[in-house]
Amino acid sequence: xxINLTLFGQMLTxxxxxxxxxxxxxxxxxxxxxxxxxxIADGLDAADRxxxxxxxxxxxxxxxxxxxxxxxxxxVDQANKRANQIVDEAKQQAISEGDxxxxxxxxxxxxxxxxxxxxxxxxxxxxxxxxxxxxLEAAIDExxxxxxxxxxxxxx
Amino acid sequence: MAGSNPATxxxxxxxxxxxLVYGKLPAGFERHQADGAVEVLAEDTWTMAHGGVEAAAMGxxxxxxxxxxxxIGLGALFCWMFVRAAKKVSxxxxxxxxxxxxxxxxxxxxxxxxxxxGRNKMVAPLALTIFVWIFLMNLMDLLxxxxxxxxLSYAGVHYQKIVPSTDPxxxxxxxxxxxxLMLFYSIKIKGTGFxxxxxxxPFNHWGFIPINLFMETVGLLAKPFSLGLRLFGNxxxxxxxFILIATMFGAMASAGALGGGLQAALFGAHESFxxxxxxxxxxxxxxxxxxxxxxATGRMILLVAAVMVVVGGIFNLAGGVMQWGWAVFxxxxxxxxxxxxxxxxxxxxxxxxxDH
Numbered sequence: 076x077x078i079n080l081t082l083f084g085q086m087l088t089x090x091x092x093x094x095x096x097x098x099x100x101x102x103x104x105x106x107x108x109x110x111x112x113x114x115i116a117d118g119l120d121a122a123d124r125x126x127x128x129x130x131x132x133x134x135x136x137x138x139x140x141x142x143x144x145x146x147x148x149x150x151v152d153q154a155n156k157r158a159n160q161i162v163d164e165a166k167q168q169a170i171s172e173g174d175x176x177x178x179x180x181x182x183x184x185x186x187x188x189x190x191x192x193x194x195x196x197x198x199x200x201x202x203x204x205x206x207x208x209x210x211l212e213a214a215i216d217e218x219x220x221x222x223x224x225x226x227x228x229x230x231x
Numbered sequence: 232m233a234g235s236n237p238a239t240x241x242x243x244x245x246x247x248x249x250x251l252v253y254g255k256l257p258a259g260f261e262r263h264q265a266d267g268a269v270e271v272l273a274e275d276t277w278t279m280a281h282g283g284v285e286a287a288a289m290g291x292x293x294x295x296x297x298x299x300x301x302x303i304g305l306g307a308l309f310c311w312m313f314v315r316a317a318k319k320v321s322x323x324x325x326x327x328x329x330x331x332x333x334x335x336x337x338x339x340x341x342x343x344x345x346x347x348x349g350r351n352k353m354v355a356p357l358a359l360t361i362f363v364w365i366f367l368m369n370l371m372d373l374l375x376x377x378x379x380x381x382x383l384s385y386a387g388v389h390y391q392k393i394v395p396s397t398d399p400x401x402x403x404x405x406x407x408x409x410x411x412l413m414l415f416y417s418i419k420i421k422g423t424g425f426x427x428x429x430x431x432x433p434f435n436h437w438g439f440i441p442i443n444l445f446m447e448t449v450g451l452l453a454k455p456f457s458l459g460l461r462l463f464g465n466x467x468x469x470x471x472x473f474i475l476i477a478t479m480f481g482a483m484a485s486a487g488a489l490g491g492g493l494q495a496a497l498f499g500a501h502e503s504f505x506x507x508x509x510x511x512x513x514x515x516x517x518x519x520x521x522x523x524x525x526x527a528t529g530r531m532i533l534l535v536a537a538v539m540v541v542v543g544g545i546f547n548l549a550g551g552v553m554q555w556g557w558a559v560f561x562x563x564x565x566x567x568x569x570x571x572x573x574x575x576x577x578x579x580x581x582x583x584x585x586d587h
Binding site: 077078079080081082083084085086088089090091092093095096097099100101102103104105107108110111114 | 254286287289290291292293294295298299302303306309310313314316317320321322323325332333336337340352353355356357359360364398399400401403404405407408411
C-alpha cells in the first residue's frame with residue numbers, strides 16, 4: 076500500500092482517457108442522439124399534423140358531399156318543374172294550334188260554301204229564266220222578270 | 232495455492248496483496264536471492280522488486296506495473312468499445328452494441344444534468360470515462376482471484392494484482408485528477424470569490440480568518456481523499472473477502488476425506504490437476520445438459536454440489552457457494568462504487584462552478 080509513482084501515472088492516464096472521451100466519443104454520440112431525438116419529434120409532429128389535415132379533409136369532403144346532394148336535389152326539382160312547364164306549354168301550344176287549324180278550316184269551308192252558293196245563285200237565276208222561257212214559250216221581257224228571279228235566287 | 236498451516240495461509244494472502252513493482256532500490260540494500268545468497272547493491276538500481284520487502288524499500292520511486300497495465304488496458308478497452316459505437320452512430324434506428332452504449336450515455340447525461348448546474352463541456356465526458364472505466368476496473372474483481380495470477384506465475388510473473396481499484400495509487404490518482412479540476416474551475420469561475428469562500432466561511436468576520444481557513448481547507452482536502460479512499464476501501468475489502476474465501480480451498484489438504492474429498496484423500500497437499508480437471512469438466516457438462524433441457528435445474532444443482540463434495544470435500548462446496556454468493560453481492564458493490572465516484576465528481580465540480 077505504498078504511495079508511489081503509480082499515483083502520477085494514473086493521473087496522466089486519467090487525463091488522457093478523459094481527453095480521448097471528450098474528443099472522440101461523447102460529442103459524436105450525444106450529437107447523433109440529439110439529432111435523432113429531434114428527428115423523432117419532427118416525425119411525431121408531422122404525423123399529428125397529417126392526422127389533423129386528414130380530419131379536416133374528411134370534414135370538408137363530408138360537407139361538400141352534403142352540399143352536392145342538396146344541389147342535386149334542387150336541380151332535380153327544377154328540372155321536374157321545368158319539364159312539367161314544358162309539357163304544359165306544349166299542351167297549350169298544341170291546343171291553340173289545333174284551334175287555329177280548326178278555325179282556318181272552318182273559314183275555308185265557309186268560303187267554299189259561300190262561293191258554291193254564289194255559283195248556285197248565278198246558275199239558279201239562269202236556269203230559272205231558261206226554265207220559265209221554256210214553260211211560257213213566250214218571250215218574256217227579261218228585264219221585267221229579272222228582279223223577280225233575282226229576289227227568288229236571293230232567297231236560296 | 233495456499234497450504235494448510237496458518238503461516239502459509241498468511242503468505243498466500245500477502246502474496247495476493249503484493250503488486251508487481253518496478254522501481255529504484257537504494258544503494259546499500261541487501262537483496263536476498265532465491266538460493267539464499269545476499270547481494271548488497273553498490274548503487275541505486277532500477278529493477279523489478281522480488282516481494283513486498285523490496286517493494287517497500289523502493290519507497291516513492293517505484294511504479295506498480297500490474298496496476299498501471301491493467302488500468303491502461305481497461306481504459307483502452309473502454310475507448311475502443313465506445314469509439315466503435317461512435318463510428319456506427321447515426322440518426323437511424325440504433326441496434327446491438329450501439330443500443331447499450333447509447334443507454335449508458337443517456338444515463339450519464341441524465342445524472343450530469345441532474346447534479347451539475349454550470350455550463351461545461353468537459354463534465355459529461357469526464358463522468359462517462361470515470362463511470363465506465365472504474366466499473367471495468369472493479370469488474371476485474373469478479374474474476375476468480377487465483378486465475379490470472381496462477382496463469383502468469385507459469386509465465387514467470389510472480390506477483391499480480393489484477394484489480395487496479397484495489398490500489399490506492401490508482402483511486403487517489405483519479406481523485407487527485409478530479410481535485411485539480413475542482414481547484415482550476417473554482418479559481419476560473421469564482422476568482423477572488425474562491426479566496427473569500429476559504430476565508431470568510433462559515434464565520435463572516437475578519438477575526439475568524441485563521442479558523443475559517445483551517446476548516447475550509449480541511450473540508451476541501453477531505454473531498455478528494457474521501458473520494459479516492461472510499462473506492463479503494465470498498466474494493467480492497469471486497470477483494471480481501473474473495474481471498475479469504477479462497478483460503479478455504481487451501482484448508483482441504485489437512486481436513487481428510489470428509490472435509491477435503493478425493494483431493495485430500497488421494498493427493499494430500501499436492502494439487503492434482505487431473506482430478507480438478509475432471510471435476511471441472513463434470514460441472515460444465517452438467518450445466519450444458521441443463522441448458523439443453525436434458526436435466527432439471529434442481530437436480531443439476533444437487534449433482535454439481537455432489538461433484539464438488541466428491542472432488543474437494545465440504546470445504547470445496549462451502550467455498551464455491553460463498554464465492555458465488557459474494558460475487559453476486561459484489562456485482563452490486565462494483566456498480567454502486569463506480570456510480571458514487573462519478574456522481575460525487577460531478578457534484579464537486581458543480582460546487583466549483585457555483586459562484587455565490
